[in-house]
Amino acid sequence: MSEAALPVTLAPPAAPRGLPALVVFAGVWLLLMLGIALLADVVSPYGYTALDLRNRLSPPIGFGGVAPHPLGTDELGRDVLSRLVYSIRMSLLIAFGATIIGAVIGTTLGFLAAHCRGVVDQVVLALVDFSASLPFLILALSVLAFFGNSLTLFVCLLGLHAWERYARIARGLAVSAGAQGYAAAVRQLGASPWRVYGRHVLPNIASTLIVSMTLAFPEIILLESGLSFLGLGVQPPETSLGSMVGYGREYLTRAPWILLSPAAVIVLTTFSVSVLGDWLRDRLDPTLR
Amino acid sequence: MLRFLGFRLLRAAVTIVLVVSFAFLVLRLSGDPAQIIMGADAPPEAVAAFRQAWGLEEPLYVQYLRYFGAILRGDLGRSMRDGREAITLVAERIPATLALTVPALLIKLCIGIPAGITAALHRNSLIDRAVMVLAVAGFTVPSFVLGLLLVLVFAVQLGWLPSGGQDSWRHAILPIVTMGVGGAAVLARFTRSAMLEVLGQPYIRTASAKGVPWRAVVWGHALPNAAIPTVTIIGFMVGSLIAGAVVVESVFSWPGVGRLLVVAVANRDLAVVQCILLLVAATMVTANLVVDLLYGALDPRLRNAVRGA
Numbered sequence: 001m002s003e004a005a006l007p008v009t010l011a012p013p014a015a016p017r018g019l020p021a022l023v024v025f026a027g028v029w030l031l032l033m034l035g036i037a038l039l040a041d042v043v044s045p046y047g048y049t050a051l052d053l054r055n056r057l058s059p060p061i062g063f064g065g066v067a068p069h070p071l072g073t074d075e076l077g078r079d080v081l082s083r084l085v086y087s088i089r090m091s092l093l094i095a096f097g098a099t100i101i102g103a104v105i106g107t108t109l110g111f112l113a114a115h116c117r118g119v120v121d122q123v124v125l126a127l128v129d130f131s132a133s134l135p136f137l138i139l140a141l142s143v144l145a146f147f148g149n150s151l152t153l154f155v156c157l158l159g160l161h162a163w164e165r166y167a168r169i170a171r172g173l174a175v176s177a178g179a180q181g182y183a184a185a186v187r188q189l190g191a192s193p194w195r196v197y198g199r200h201v202l203p204n205i206a207s208t209l210i211v212s213m214t215l216a217f218p219e220i221i222l223l224e225s226g227l228s229f230l231g232l233g234v235q236p237p238e239t240s241l242g243s244m245v246g247y248g249r250e251y252l253t254r255a256p257w258i259l260l261s262p263a264a265v266i267v268l269t270t271f272s273v274s275v276l277g278d279w280l281r282d283r284l285d286p287t288l289r
Numbered sequence: 290m291l292r293f294l295g296f297r298l299l300r301a302a303v304t305i306v307l308v309v310s311f312a313f314l315v316l317r318l319s320g321d322p323a324q325i326i327m328g329a330d331a332p333p334e335a336v337a338a339f340r341q342a343w344g345l346e347e348p349l350y351v352q353y354l355r356y357f358g359a360i361l362r363g364d365l366g367r368s369m370r371d372g373r374e375a376i377t378l379v380a381e382r383i384p385a386t387l388a389l390t391v392p393a394l395l396i397k398l399c400i401g402i403p404a405g406i407t408a409a410l411h412r413n414s415l416i417d418r419a420v421m422v423l424a425v426a427g428f429t430v431p432s433f434v435l436g437l438l439l440v441l442v443f444a445v446q447l448g449w450l451p452s453g454g455q456d457s458w459r460h461a462i463l464p465i466v467t468m469g470v471g472g473a474a475v476l477a478r479f480t481r482s483a484m485l486e487v488l489g490q491p492y493i494r495t496a497s498a499k500g501v502p503w504r505a506v507v508w509g510h511a512l513p514n515a516a517i518p519t520v521t522i523i524g525f526m527v528g529s530l531i532a533g534a535v536v537v538e539s540v541f542s543w544p545g546v547g548r549l550l551v552v553a554v555a556n557r558d559l560a561v562v563q564c565i566l567l568l569v570a571a572t573m574v575t576a577n578l579v580v581d582l583l584y585g586a587l588d589p590r591l592r593n594a595v596r597g598a
Binding site: 126127129130133134135137138139141142143144145146147148218222225226229230231232242245246249252253256259263266267270271274275 | 300303304307308311312315318425426428429430431432433434437438440441445452528529531532533535536539540550551553554555557558559562563565566569570573574577
């Protein structure tokens with residue numbers, strides 16, 4: 001290219017070597033969250049529904065609180081730290097489950113569209129258009145209105161979030177992969193479509209799909225917490241980060257700590273996943289900028 | 290241009306048909322409407338009579354066509370709560386929602402776009418860093434957290450503004466700021482990356498090299514080209530005005546369409562939910578249509594690209 005010969009004055013300075021501090025922080029935070037989610041039963045000092053009626057609305061340590069409840073208690077005397085631990089587990093579980101469901105559905109439909117073309121392709125594309133034309137929150141709310149709520153339905157519903165993005169990516173990449181030698185070669189050797197797409201095309205486009213998943217993950221955490229905040233997501237006695245904020249809202253003036261700690265966890269977690277996702281995207285996929 | 294318009298209109302119509310079908314589908318999948326409306330312990334004869342009266346005995350495609358016809362006539366059913374027409378209930382709430390969302394949209398545009406452009410023009414400066422940090426924060430802080438924090442500071446601690454309700458213009462300030470700030474951050478991020486992309490193009494260098502003043506390069510060459518991706522995201526924002534209001538209206542107990550939707554979902558008031566679903570989809574489709582037409586105006590290449598289709 002002749003362009004490369006010209007001195008480029010607007011070029012960005014070279015990225016610093018090694019891991020940026022922010023990425024390290026994000027990684028440590030996410031590992032911490034993951035550890036808490038996995039070891040919730042060990043880590044949490046009390047059960048998430050255990051009452052301590054002597055210490056109701058006790059503030060956190062440092063604001064006049066008592067030692068048994070480092071982050072304070074709510075108006076039933078339930079330990080905020082324990083509830084936070086179980087909420088982290090619930091929110092992460094939902095977000096992981098929903099992200100994987102979305103990626104699997106989207107990628108499968110994308111491959112299907114690329115493989116069959118014709119009518120199937122058109123139907124998938126119409127569904128993609130439909131999904132993109134309706135804000136997901138509204139879609140989720142209407143499905144919840146019609147079908148009521150259960151945890152399984154809720155996870156599946158959130159799983160539909162962003163499926164159209166995976167479908168679009170998988171379809172586009174599979175179509176271009178089909179035109180490349182390797183897919184044709186395996187097909188000529190007699191491989192079934194399952195084998196062609198599963199063993200050969202998928203690994204080639206996996207990095208792009210993983211980047212999309214890191215983008216969808218924080219969005220799902222935000223959606224889950226938003227819906228739970230509105231009282232339409234995770235139902236009591238189960239608790240999630242969003243439902244803790246929604247519950248704590250009633251005590252905003254008297255006991256803001258009920259709401260502040262889950263809010264901080266939501267913000268830090270989505271922030272960390274976004275930072276890591278951006279970093280991964282720069283590392284894995286130079287074409288997607 | 291006419292052909293371009295026709296193609297876009299067709300796509301918009303297909304999307305609306307899909308949304309209506311979706312509403313019909315979930316309505317039918319969610320159970321027997323007769324049973325739902327009459328209640329679980331209604332006598333079987335009454336349920337049968339109801340099914341007869343509402344045409345539920347007919348084949349599904351007849352019901353579907355009838356449903357479609359009713360929507361075309363503007364008949365969206367009645368609220369199960371108070372028996373009023375769903376469309377009237379929703380229409381009553383629209384002004385309250387617009388009173389929040391339109392000023393919020395103006396905030397997004399007036400802060401987000403200049404911030405994004407400034408950040409891109411002074412890349413890696415202090416301003417750029419600040420804008421980017423705020424932009425990431427704007428994305429990661431959910432609106433209900435931001436709203437509640439604003440209430441905690443400005444209503445509870447300082448006592449300057451009311452925390453909820455709709456009695457005076459002062460009640461609108463916190464919800465508008467809550468909606469506007471997050472959107473401004475997203476818009477700033479988009480505008481910045483669109484600007485950076487354009488500034489790296491050869492034609493910008495050519496224009497500078499032949500001696501066009503930098504100001505003119507930015508205004509004449511960079512901004513119009515960076516406008517295309519930015520218009521997309523603005524269109525999406527206009528299209529999701531109602532959706533964006535759902536959470537914020539709930540935080541501030543603001544009696545708009547969003548609040549109505551949450552209450553209707555909690556009560557399983559299907560007609561109202563359906564009506565809002567259609568309203569949102571129609572808004573979104575219209576916004577997308579306008580964006581597509583704007584593309585055509587901004588970039589003749591896109592207009593011509595459709596000719597082949």
